Amino acid sequence: MPSQTRATLLDAAIHLLDAGGLDAVTLREVSHRAGVSHNAPYKHFTDKEALLAAIAAVELQRLGTSLAAIREREPSPAEVLRAAMREYVTWAMTYPARFKLVFGVWTTGTEELAVAANASRTVLIDIVTIAQRAGLLPPGDSDRLTALLQALVHGAVDLALIGHLSPGGKGHASPEDLVDDLLGYLRIATNAESRPVPERL
Amino acid sequence: MPSQTRATLLDAAIHLLDAGGLDAVTLREVSHRAGVSHNAPYKHFTDKEALLAAIAAVELQRLGTSLAAIREREPSPAEVLRAAMREYVTWAMTYPARFKLVFGVWTTGTEELAVAANASRTVLIDIVTIAQRAGLLPPGDSDRLTALLQALVHGAVDLALIGHLSPGGKGHASPEDLVDDLLGYLRIATNAESRPVPERL
DNA sequence: ACCTGAACACCGTTCAAGT
DNA sequence: ACCTGAACACCGTTCAAGT
Numbered sequence: 001m002p003s004q005t006r007a008t009l010l011d012a013a014i015h016l017l018d019a020g021g022l023d024a025v026t027l028r029e030v031s032h033r034a035g036v037s038h039n040a041p042y043k044h045f046t047d048k049e050a051l052l053a054a055i056a057a058v059e060l061q062r063l064g065t066s067l068a069a070i071r072e073r074e075p076s077p078a079e080v081l082r083a084a085m086r087e088y089v090t091w092a093m094t095y096p097a098r099f100k101l102v103f104g105v106w107t108t109g110t111e112e113l114a115v116a117a118n119a120s121r122t123v124l125i126d127i128v129t130i131a132q133r134a135g136l137l138p139p140g141d142s143d144r145l146t147a148l149l150q151a152l153v154h155g156a157v158d159l160a161l162i163g164h165l166s167p168g169g170k171g172h173a174s175p176e177d178l179v180d181d182l183l184g185y186l187r188i189a190t191n192a193e194s195r196p197v198p199e200r201l
Numbered sequence: 202m203p204s205q206t207r208a209t210l211l212d213a214a215i216h217l218l219d220a221g222g223l224d225a226v227t228l229r230e231v232s233h234r235a236g237v238s239h240n241a242p243y244k245h246f247t248d249k250e251a252l253l254a255a256i257a258a259v260e261l262q263r264l265g266t267s268l269a270a271i272r273e274r275e276p277s278p279a280e281v282l283r284a285a286m287r288e289y290v291t292w293a294m295t296y297p298a299r300f301k302l303v304f305g306v307w308t309t310g311t312e313e314l315a316v317a318a319n320a321s322r323t324v325l326i327d328i329v330t331i332a333q334r335a336g337l338l339p340p341g342d343s344d345r346l347t348a349l350l351q352a353l354v355h356g357a358v359d360l361a362l363i364g365h366l367s368p369g370g371k372g373h374a375s376p377e378d379l380v381d382d383l384l385g386y387l388r389i390a391t392n393a394e395s396r397p398v399p400e401r402l
Numbered sequence: 403a404c405c406t407g408a409a410c411a412c413c414g415t416t417c418a419a420g421t
Numbered sequence: 422a423c424c425t426g427a428a429c430a431c432c433g434t435t436c437a438a439g440t
Contacts (some may be wrong), residue, residue: 003422003423004273005423019320019432021306026412026413026414027410027413027414028413029434031408036423036425037424037425037426038414038425038427039415039416039425040423040424040425042414042415042416043422043423043424044423047414047415048414064220067348071333078207100306103359103360103363103365104363104365108332110363111336117365119412121403123366127417133341136388143373143374144373144374144378144379144382145382146356147360147373147374147379148353148358148374148379148382148383150360150365151354151356151357151360151376151379152349152352152354152356153356154347154356154381155351155352155353155355155357155359156352156356156404157289158355158356158359159304159351159352160305161306162304162305162306163306163310163350164318164322164351165348171233172344172345172348172350173344173345173349175352177345178232178348178349181345181349182344182349182353185339185386186386187387188390188393188424189386189387189389189390189393190395192389192390192392192393198440204403204404206404206405227431227432227433228432228434229431229432229433237404237405237406238405238406238407239406239407239432239433240405240406240433240435241404241405241406241409241433242432243433244403244404244405245404248433248434249433249434337429352423
C-alpha cells in the first residue's frame with residue numbers, strides 16, 4: 001500500500017537529488033518539501049538509506065523497462081544492441097546523480113534493489129544473446145560477454161562524468177564513441193574467428 | 202613545505218577511509234587521531250574537500266608511478282599491457298574506498314588532482330601505443346583506444362565492487378577475466394583488419 | 403605561523419505524545 | 422496507522438584568543 005505521503009517524499013527526494021546531488025538530499029529538506037514534519041519519513045522508511053534504496057530501485061527498474069521496450073520496438077538485432085547501449089548512456093548522462101546513487105555503495109543491499117538489478121541484467125543478456133546469434137558478437141558465454149559490454153558502458157559514463165575522458169577539450173571519445181568502437185571491434189573479431197589467424201612474429 | 206601535522210592528518214584520514222569508508226572520515230575524528238584539536242585541519246586545508254582531494258591526488262600519483270614502474274620493468278609489450286591493467290584492478294579492489302574517492306564527484310577540481318590524473322593517463326597512453334606498434338592492439342587514435350581500455354577496467358572494477366558482476370555465486374567474470382577477454386578480442390581484431398572481411402548476410 | 407575552546411547552524415535519529 | 426515537537430549526539434565551519 002504505497003501511501004500518498006510516501007510517494008510525495010520520494011518525489012521530493014528525487015527532485016533534490018537531481019537538483020543538488022546526493023548531499024542535497026537531507027531528510028529534513030525532503031520532509032519540508034513534502035509538507036510534513038522532519039521525522040515523518042520514519043513512518044514510511046526505516047532509514048535514510050532505505051529511502052535512497054527505494055529511489056535506486058525505481059530508477060533501475062525504469063532502466064530495465066526502457067531496455068525491454070527497445071528490444072520489442074527495434075527491428076534488427078544490431079539496432080537493438082546499439083540502442084540499448086545508448087539508452088544506458090543517455091540515462092546516466094541525463095541523471096548523473098541517479099546513476100551515482102544506483103551504483104553507489106550499499107551497506108544494506110535491499111532485496112528490492114537486487115531484484116531490479118537482476119531484471120535489467122536479464123534483459124541485457126537477452127539482447128546480447130540475440131546479437132550473438134545474428135553474428136554481431138562473438139559466440140560463447142552470454143553472461144560474460146554481457147558483463148564485458150556493461151562494464152565498458154558503465155566505465156565510459158563514469159569517466160565521462162568526472163571529466164577523465166577527452167581532457168584535451170576536443171570532443172574526443174564520448175561514451176557513445178567508445179561503445180561504437182567496442183561494438184566495431186567485436187564484430188570484426190566475430191567474423192575473424194572463423195578464419196585462420198596468421199602467424200605472429 | 203609539508204608540515205608534520207599536515208602529513209599526520211593525511212595519514213589519519215586515509216586510515217579512517219580504508220577502515221570505514223568515506224562516511225567514517227570526519228574532520229573531528231581525523232583531528233582526534235592526529236592528536237590535535239578538531240579545527241586544526243583548517244590551518245592546513247581550506248576545506249574538508251581539500252583534504253580529500255589531497256588524498257585522491259596522492260593515490261592517483263601512486264597509481265601512475267606503479268604503471269610507469271611496470272613499463273620499465275616488464276620486457277614484452279604484451280606483458281606490460283596486461284600487467285598495467287591488472288595493477289589498476291588490484292589497486293582498486295584492494296582499496297575500494299580510495300578508488301571510489303579518487304573517481305568520486307569533485308565540485309572543486311583541484312589543480313593537483315588534474316595533474317596527477319593526466320600523469321597516469323599519459324603513462325597508459327604510452328603503454329597502449331607501444332602495444333599497438335607490437336601488433337597487439339588495433340592501430341589508430343591511441344588516446345581513444347586508451348580511453349576504451351580504461352573505461353573497461355574502470356567499469357569492471359566498479360561493477361565488481363557493487364556486486365553487479367557474477368551475481369550467480371559462481372566465480373563468473375572477474376574484472377581480470379573481462380580485461381583478458383577484451384585484450385583477446387582486440388588482438389583478434391588487430392590481426393583480422395589486415396585481411397579481407399567476408400560478406401555479411 | 404600554528405593551535406585551542408567556545409559557539410553556530412545543520413543533520414540523522416529517537417521518544418513521548420497526540421489523533 | 423500516521424504525524425508532531427522536543428531532545429540528543431554528531432558534524433563542518435567560524436571566530437576570538439592564545440603562543
